Amino acid sequence: LFAGEVTFVKGVVAMDGLPPADRAEVCFAGRSNVGKSTLINALTGRKAIARASNTPGRTQEINYFALADSHYLVDLPGYGYANAPLPKVEQWQRLLKAYLSGRASLRRAFVLVDTRHGVKAVDEEIMNLLDRAAVPFQVVMTKADKVGAAEQGRILDQVRGKLAAHPAAYPELVLTSSEKGDGIATLRAIIAGLV
Numbered sequence: 467l468f469a470g471e472v473t474f475v476k477g478v479v480a481m482d483g484l485p486p487a488d489r490a491e492v493c494f495a496g497r498s499n500v501g502k503s504t505l506i507n508a509l510t511g512r513k514a515i516a517r518a519s520n521t522p523g524r525t526q527e528i529n530y531f532a533l534a535d536s537h538y539l540v541d542l543p544g545y546g547y548a549n550a551p552l553p554k555v556e557q558w559q560r561l562l563k564a565y566l567s568g569r570a571s572l573r574r575a576f577v578l579v580d581t582r583h584g585v586k587a588v589d590e591e592i593m594n595l596l597d598r599a600a601v602p603f604q605v606v607m608t609k610a611d612k613v614g615a616a617e618q619g620r621i622l623d624q625v626r627g628k629l630a631a632h633p634a635a636y637p638e639l640v641l642t643s644s645e646k647g648d649g650i651a652t653l654r655a656i657i658a659g660l661v
């Protein structure tokens with residue numbers, strides 16, 4: 467699935483801009499700076515495909531990428547910006563909500579969590595939304611290389627504890643480091659099995 471060309475399809479700012487729901491898709495959500503662009507680049511083997519679409523003013527779009535011309539990989543706007551103006555934040559939240567609760571072709575949402583920080587309140591909000599919409603989701607831990615083994619164990623326990631309260635959550639975490647390449651092949655295989 468990832469051997470072929472990955473292409474940028476479009477950036478979407480409103481629900482009516484979404485491509486027809488005629489291909490299976492998976493999406494990536496996470497707090498801003500969690501390492502989402504870096505992970506998408508690592509997955510697709512394209513150095514800057516996600517960043518290329520992350521130019522200012524575009525960062526808050528839903529970005530669609532086509533895999534092997536038959537499936538979509540969807541990069542959702544990062545959430546939890548500290549300095550964004552409130553009307554903007556509300557607009558993104560509405561779009562995120564509408565997308566996550568109303569996309570028939572969405573097979574799984576990957577919620578990215580920084581291995582240094584664990585699950586934050588804004589992550590829980592997204593997880594609650596996914597529970598309500600009955601969208602199966604799986605947590606992908608990012609930047610695992612930044613945390614030592616003991617601290618990693620402690621954070622993973624925290625994350626597993628939080629996930630137990632979310633009916634839509636898969637219990638298995640995917641531990642990744644885009645820097646080192648850890649977990650990337652695993653995540654590719656999970657996606658290939660879904661779409």
Ligand code: GDP
Nearest residue numbers: 498499500501502503504544609612643644645
């Ligand atoms: P986004 O806002 O979620 O798209 O985050 P970015 O992908 O832009 O990453 C934010 C910062 O974290 C950048 O400085 C990345 O180089 C860094 N980063 C992302 N993934 C990793 C990782 O796996 N390991 C390390 N050490 N740094 C990472």
